[in-house]
Amino acid sequence: MLKVNKLTAGYDNVPVVFDVSLEVREGELVSVVGSNGAGKTTILRAISGLLKPISGSIEFMGKRIDKLPAHEIVKLGIAHVPEGRHIFGKMSVRDNLLMGAYAIEDDAEVNRLLDRVYEIFPVLKEREKQKGETMSGGEQQMLAIARALMAKPKLLLVDEMSLGLMPLMVDKALDVLKHVNKTGVAVLMVEQKVQEALEIADRGYILQTGKIVAQGTGQELLGSELVKQAYMGM
Amino acid sequence: MLLQVLLTGVLIGSVYSLVAVGLTLVWGLMDIINFAHGEFLMISMYTTFWLYALLKFDPLASLPIAVGVVALVGVLTYKLVVKRVANAPGLMALLATFGLSLFIRNLAQFLWSPNYRFVSESLLTDKRFIIGDLIIGLPQLVAAVGSFAMTLIIALLIKKTKTGRAIQATAQSKDIAELMGVNTERIYAITFAISGACVGVAGALLANTFPVYPECGAMYGLLAFVIVALGGFGNIWGAFYAGILIGLAETLGGFYLGTQFKYAIAFLIYLLVLQFRPKGLFGW
Numbered sequence A: 001m002l003k004v005n006k007l008t009a010g011y012d013n014v015p016v017v018f019d020v021s022l023e024v025r026e027g028e029l030v031s032v033v034g035s036n037g038a039g040k041t042t043i044l045r046a047i048s049g050l051l052k053p054i055s056g057s058i059e060f061m062g063k064r065i066d067k068l069p070a071h072e073i074v075k076l077g078i079a080h081v082p083e084g085r086h087i088f089g090k091m092s093v094r095d096n097l098l099m100g101a102y103a104i105e106d107d108a109e110v111n112r113l114l115d116r117v118y119e120i121f122p123v124l125k126e127r128e129k130q131k132g133e134t135m136s137g138g139e140q141q142m143l144a145i146a147r148a149l150m151a152k153p154k155l156l157l158v159d160e161m162s163l164g165l166m167p168l169m170v171d172k173a174l175d176v177l178k179h180v181n182k183t184g185v186a187v188l189m190v191e192q193k194v195q196e197a198l199e200i201a202d203r204g205y206i207l208q209t210g211k212i213v214a215q216g217t218g219q220e221l222l223g224s225e226l227v228k229q230a231y232m233g234m
Numbered sequence B: 001m002l003l004q005v006l007l008t009g010v011l012i013g014s015v016y017s018l019v020a021v022g023l024t025l026v027w028g029l030m031d032i033i034n035f036a037h038g039e040f041l042m043i044s045m046y047t048t049f050w051l052y053a054l055l056k057f058d059p060l061a062s063l064p065i066a067v068g069v070v071a072l073v074g075v076l077t078y079k080l081v082v083k084r085v086a087n088a089p090g091l092m093a094l095l096a097t098f099g100l101s102l103f104i105r106n107l108a109q110f111l112w113s114p115n116y117r118f119v120s121e122s123l124l125t126d127k128r129f130i131i132g133d134l135i136i137g138l139p140q141l142v143a144a145v146g147s148f149a150m151t152l153i154i155a156l157l158i159k160k161t162k163t164g165r166a167i168q169a170t171a172q173s174k175d176i177a178e179l180m181g182v183n184t185e186r187i188y189a190i191t192f193a194i195s196g197a198c199v200g201v202a203g204a205l206l207a208n209t210f211p212v213y214p215e216c217g218a219m220y221g222l223l224a225f226v227i228v229a230l231g232g233f234g235n236i237w238g239a240f241y242a243g244i245l246i247g248l249a250e251t252l253g254g255f256y257l258g259t260q261f262k263y264a265i266a267f268l269i270y271l272l273v274l275q276f277r278p279k280g281l282f283g284w
């Protein structure tokens, strides 16, 4: 459903990712792993339209999206959970979630979605009146994911969900992603935590200094010499 | 007598508040001070005056038209001026709106001469209540109540509506708001329109009692800046309370120290507060 084709992107015309091609198929959970500064965030920002590619193309459901503004892309069914969470700290939890459904016109539909995410994240229901910034890091991450689900995405982009979370919360967040994926939402996640990300992925890509250096199923990559040597210190 | 002075202060303060609310909205959203804000007020007052002089419209009837005119001026200001310099470094945006204010003022002078003009007879002219020895002018009362009503409407709009939420979201992060599906360019234009609508209301109400001339918005623009800083940049209710405070400072200062000092007190408060609470009386 998502095809990234020879994407070159960067800042002020200086590329930081080079000729990246990757694909997410219907219902898949795909991980892109790589260390800090490899270019993971840059790729996601290009897909969701926050960053215009220098060259290459991005197709979603058969449609070129690389020239569209970000606010149009989310309407096609791509929701992006940004790195560092970036919830709206000064707004209530509920208003954050309503912002997630901004592109949905039908109020009854928005209420149904709200009930559904409250079911998945009961803590958000308890805290719905609280300001986003008063929640713990883990809760904010849940809110960021829940907010993205409010857009009714077909594809969820998730940027370093585990960053700054306690190990217990990381597991919980990964469980949530798996659950969301089971409901039919395709997921493209980028991670520094190579092992965790590849374990739950159907397929994965290894990104090193802006280039894809390996790809395969999660299991294949976990077993590969490259991953063992570069990321697990074996 | 003191009561009379206090009342007068609160009434004019309410109008100051509304002008400042318009200014603080734009600041809260884009970190830009619109130096032409006072001139927007002047445009509203001229709109009201000319509708009165040419078509015999009462200022209250002109109010919605003035609101529309200044909202449009706000949108044009965004699209033609601010948008081009919003991401430019340093003082560009400030200089651009400052230039715009001079341009509008000179244009008014050119088109309509520097003469003072008055709405000499309106529904409210010379009407007043007298309660004991308290005199409440109806034009001032209507201006204060109307301004407060508009402030309330704006606050509710920002807090409770979908567009209001999008404005808040864009103020906190343009990129993340875009990810939610918000066309942030549109939000900027809408906010300039709302900002213009605030001074549109204020200008139409002020035209009942104050002379209209090319410089008539300048002092309001300056006071609004002081009020926005006192209230905490971007804080609507902060601007409201600070506006009342400045209204009181002005009338108390004018009464006890002489009218030539009335604005001096306001600016003195500003300098003092800035020393001790740089984020304003209500910011952190």
Ligand SMILES: Nc1ncnc2c1ncn2[C@@H]1O[C@H](COP(=O)(O)OP(=O)(O)O)[C@@H](O)[C@H]1O
Pocket: A011, A016, A034, A035, A036, A037, A038, A039, A040, A041, A042, A043
């Ligand atoms: N806003 C930016 N301006 C300039 N360079 C940037 C910006 N964001 C990231 N970079 C650079 O691009 C490279 C890739 O960054 P990023 O995509 O954030 O990597 P990752 O998400 O894998 O840590 C890094 O070298 C980083 O310094």
Ligand SMILES: [Mg+2]
Pocket: A040, A041, A042, A083, A160
């Ligand atoms: Mg990153």
